[in-house]
Amino acid sequence: MAHIIDKIAWIHLENHKVLVARSKDKETFYLPGGKREVGEHDMDTLVREIEEELSVHIQPESAAMLGIFEAKADGKSVDVKVNMTCYTADYTGDLAPASEIEEIQYFSYEDRHRVSAVSQHIFDELRKRGWLQ
Numbered sequence: 559m560a561h562i563i564d565k566i567a568w569i570h571l572e573n574h575k576v577l578v579a580r581s582k583d584k585e586t587f588y589l590p591g592g593k594r595e596v597g598e599h600d601m602d603t604l605v606r607e608i609e610e611e612l613s614v615h616i617q618p619e620s621a622a623m624l625g626i627f628e629a630k631a632d633g634k635s636v637d638v639k640v641n642m643t644c645y646t647a648d649y650t651g652d653l654a655p656a657s658e659i660e661e662i663q664y665f666s667y668e669d670r671h672r673v674s675a676v677s678q679h680i681f682d683e684l685r686k687r688g689w690l691q
Contacts, residue, residue: 563631563640566603567591568616568647569624569680574691575664576684577653578673579611582660586632587673589644589680590662604645611659614651621647625683629676640676666691 567589570577578587592607594600601618608616624644631640655662665672667690670681684690 561638564594565591565640565642566594566600567642567644568604568608569644571689572664575666576690578663578665579659580661581658589677600643610657613654613656614649617648621645627676627679629679632674642676644680
């Protein structure tokens with residue numbers, strides 16, 4: 559039986575590039591966000607994780623769901639999947655790496671090979687919509 563890791567991610571685009579983050583001691587980039595805590599709603603997770611990772615405040619009233627994506631979880635056994643619910647949203651504050659985040663960058667579609675498997679699916683969707691160059 560497959561184990562599912564439930565995650566929420568923020569999709570933030572600028573100039574047809576998407577914001578990604580890399581954790582300390584890791585090479586792979588991920589979309590910012592993280593695991594839901596027990597009983598937590600999507601927006602609660604998104605606001606908490608983005609404040610922890612990027613030092614900005616998500617404006618929940620501006621949030622719009624992009625979709626739900628699934629793939630094998632990076633660095634886990636083949637029966638572990640990640641289920642990522644993605645939202646766009648406005649924010650206030652200045653983006654800066656915090657907590658376990660070492661680095662943030664904006665990636666184009668050409669950088670797709672540098673992100674996690676589930677993020678690659680999301681890059682494909684962003685490209686299909688014309689949002690990512």
